[in-house]
Amino acid sequence: MAYLIPVVIILALIYNSIKVLMEYERGVIFFLGKFQQVKGPGVIIVIPVLQRMMRVNLQTITMDVPTQDVITRDNVSVKVNAVIFFRVVDPQRAMLAVQDYLYSTSQIAQTTLRSVLGQSQLDELLSKREEINVELQRIIDQQTEPWGVKVSVVEVKNVDLKRCCGPSRNRRKPSASAARR
Amino acid sequence: MAYLIPVVIILALIYNSIKVLMEYERGVIFFLGKFQQVKGPGVIIVIPVLQRMMRVNLQTITMDVPTQDVITRDNVSVKVNAVIFFRVVDPQRAMLAVQDYLYSTSQIAQTTLRSVLGQSQLDELLSKREEINVELQRIIDQQTEPWGVKVSVVEVKNVDLKRCCGPSRNRRKPSASAARR
Amino acid sequence: MAYLIPVVIILALIYNSIKVLMEYERGVIFFLGKFQQVKGPGVIIVIPVLQRMMRVNLQTITMDVPTQDVITRDNVSVKVNAVIFFRVVDPQRAMLAVQDYLYSTSQIAQTTLRSVLGQSQLDELLSKREEINVELQRIIDQQTEPWGVKVSVVEVKNVDLKRCCGPSRNRRKPSASAARR
Numbered sequence A, B, C: 001m002a003y004l005i006p007v008v009i010i011l012a013l014i015y016n017s018i019k020v021l022m023e024y025e026r027g028v029i030f031f032l033g034k035f036q037q038v039k040g041p042g043v044i045i046v047i048p049v050l051q052r053m054m055r056v057n058l059q060t061i062t063m064d065v066p067t068q069d070v071i072t073r074d075n076v077s078v079k080v081n082a083v084i085f086f087r088v089v090d091p092q093r094a095m096l097a098v099q100d101y102l103y104s105t106s107q108i109a110q111t112t113l114r115s116v117l118g119q120s121q122l123d124e125l126l127s128k129r130e131e132i133n134v135e136l137q138r139i140i141d142q143q144t145e146p147w148g149v150k151v152s153v154v155e156v157k158n159v160d161l162k163r164c165c166g167p168s169r170n171r172r173k174p175s176a177s178a179a180r181r
Helices: A004-017 A091-096 A101-118 A122-127 A129-147 A166-180 B004-017 B091-096 B101-118 B122-127 B129-147 B166-180 C004-017 C091-096 C101-118 C122-127 C129-147 C166-180
Strands: A018-021 A025-031 A034-039 A042-045 A051-057 A061-071 A077-088 A149-160 B018-021 B025-031 B034-039 B042-045 B051-057 B061-071 B077-088 B149-160 C018-021 C025-031 C034-039 C042-045 C051-057 C061-071 C077-088 C149-160
Touching (some): A004 A018, A018 A025, A025 A091, A034 A091, A061 B149, A077 A101, A091 A129, A101 A129, A101 B077, A129 A149, B004 B018, B018 B025, B025 B091, B051 B091, B077 B129, B101 B129, B101 C061, B122 B129, C018 C025, C025 C091, C034 C091, C061 C101, C077 C101, C077 C122, C077 C129, C101 C129, C122 C129, C122 C149, C129 C149
Antiparallel strands (some): A018 A042, A025 A034, A077 A149, B077 B149, C025 C051
């Protein structure tokens, strides 16, 4: 029965080298560390030891941009959150160019939300939603482009003018109006 | 079977001397302690005893700059945090010139955030975000340059004017409004 | 087999006398206790019994200066911390002139932080950050110079005016606002 042991080991190796990628997944294959190719969906063989595979999901990801405190150009303090739809279009760059493309995209979305809304008037923010969404999408997409991430839609969700604490609002008020004169 | 022992030792040595560097990694090779060269991605041989290798990641790193208490030039106390994107462009200097390039870059980012924002008016901080981000990026990049670290983007995230404690808020108040007139 | 023992001992001695210094390290060599020379990076021989070696790191070190309670010249109590960047430029003096150059540099930084800030007005501390940083760097560097330690940058980080305890805050109040008028 001793001759069975190598057979079992070989079978186990073969089993581990067979990977199934779903229709919406890609495998970035490295051959001895060097990028080799992106393999499509279906069954692929990854040679043990020599090759390594990183799995990338190409499905559109819906990510919540957490609530940001933004002060509009006309000095009104608002709480804004948004939702962003994006997907990986270039698995190679998503794996190679950046350490964590999900976290980085989320950070870019947060900072862009702040900066774009901080340059808008409150009126624009409320009435020109569409234009602001398009602007947000354009800027975020431009920054995530080197990472192979395509941002398809950004939508501002909740624009909240309510302030929790009365005194705090009153405090900012006079100076804001003073600065405007 | 005794003649097998040196063979096993030699095989183990060879196995340990083979290093696989991913596409986005570089190995800084030292020959008997002296810097020898930076080796690219793929398989490299590190001669045991004689050579040593340090692994450097070239991917873009997204790092959170923790919240800093800043007092603007017009004496308003704000809590500010930021996010910084950087990557190693010169593995040699990142390993040789500084003890821990991640920690040092983080510290430089924190202090620059304070000093640049401390020299700005609150109004500038809120309305001229873009210019402040560019200024931050320029100063931080200049300081990390000797370490082979390239800072690509710095983005101020949250500018928080709210104060937790009423009396403390009142204390800072008069001076702030006085300075603005 | 007995004649092998001295051979093994001699081999062990030779092995122990070979030291590898990394590119950014220097070895300070003492011959029978007397300073002999500083040896560069790479392989060096240290004669057992007769010679001794101390290893010095020349990389830039980023060190946190812990939070100090400082009372400014206009009697405002603040909590201040800082970060200091330095490196050894003269390994000989760093080893000979001072018992622990890291600890000593840290202590010098703390006391200088207190004394410089204690001689500043609160307004200067908040608005003239750059000048205070330069002043701190100059004084600390001057004091660490005999130890072969070069201080490149000192940056004040957090200047905290908040006080935990109400009575203490009220006590300090009048003087602060009086000084500002």
